[in-house]
Amino acid sequence: MSELGNIKIADDVVKVISAKAAVDVDGVFKLAGGVADEVNKILGKKRPTHGVKVEVGEKECSIELFIVVEYGYSIPEVAGEVQEAVIKSITELTGLKVVEVGIYVQDIKIKEAEAEEEIEILD
Template sequence: MEQQETVMREDKNNLGSIRIADDVVRVIAGLAATEVAGVAGMSGGVVGGITEKLGRKNLSKGVKVEVGEKEAAVDLYIIVEYGARIPEVAAKIQDDVKNAIERMTGLKVVEVNVNVQGVSFGNEFNEEDNRVK
C-alpha cells in the first residue's frame, strides 16, 4: 500500500518543507478518541455482519481522514461502553480529536464525524455466568 504524504506548509526561509503522513493524523485521532471515557474501543468496520473490536495496539483502525494542505476531515468508528450517554461521549470525542489534531499538526479540522458501531457490555457476561452456577 502506498503511503500518502501531505505537505502542510513550506518553511518561509527556504529550509525545506514539513510533511506529515495521513497515518500520523489517523493515529492522533484514534488515540484522542480512545482516551474519552465511555469509549470501549475502535471498530474496524463491519465484515460479514460482525463488528471487529480493536484494542489500543492499532490506533489508526476505525479512523478515516481526508487531509488537504491546510484542513482535515475525520470519520471515526467506535464502540461505546454499555451505560454511557452516547451523545455526550460523541461530543467529547469531537472536541478532543479536533483539539489534538489542530494542536499537534497545525491543520484546521473542518469536521469530525463519529459513527457508533456497537456497544460493549464489559464484564456483565461474567456476572451472569456466576449466578447460573
C-alpha cells in the first residue's frame, strides 16, 4: 500500500507479462494450453495467456508455464532461461516478488524440414 492508496495488479497482467517473457526465449516454440484452453479455442475465444497459471498476492506471486520446446534445444537450459526471463520481467514491470516459476514441458516441436529428413532417413 502506498501513501496514496492501494495498488492491485490483476492476475491477467501477470499472465500476459509471463507469456511474453517466455515466448521471447530462444527454443520456446509456443505456450501449451490445457483442456480449458482447448475448449476456448473451439468456442473461438483467443487468449494470449493460455499455458500460464498464476497466483498473485499483494506483494508476491507464483507462476506455472506450460511450454513446447523446439527440437535441438537443451530442455533444462530453455526452462532455466524461461524462469530467469519471467522473474526479471515480472519484478521490473510490477514490483512483485516472484516466489516460484514452475516450467512444464508439454511437447517438442520438430521443424517440418527436419521431420521430412528423418522420414527419408528411416525409409
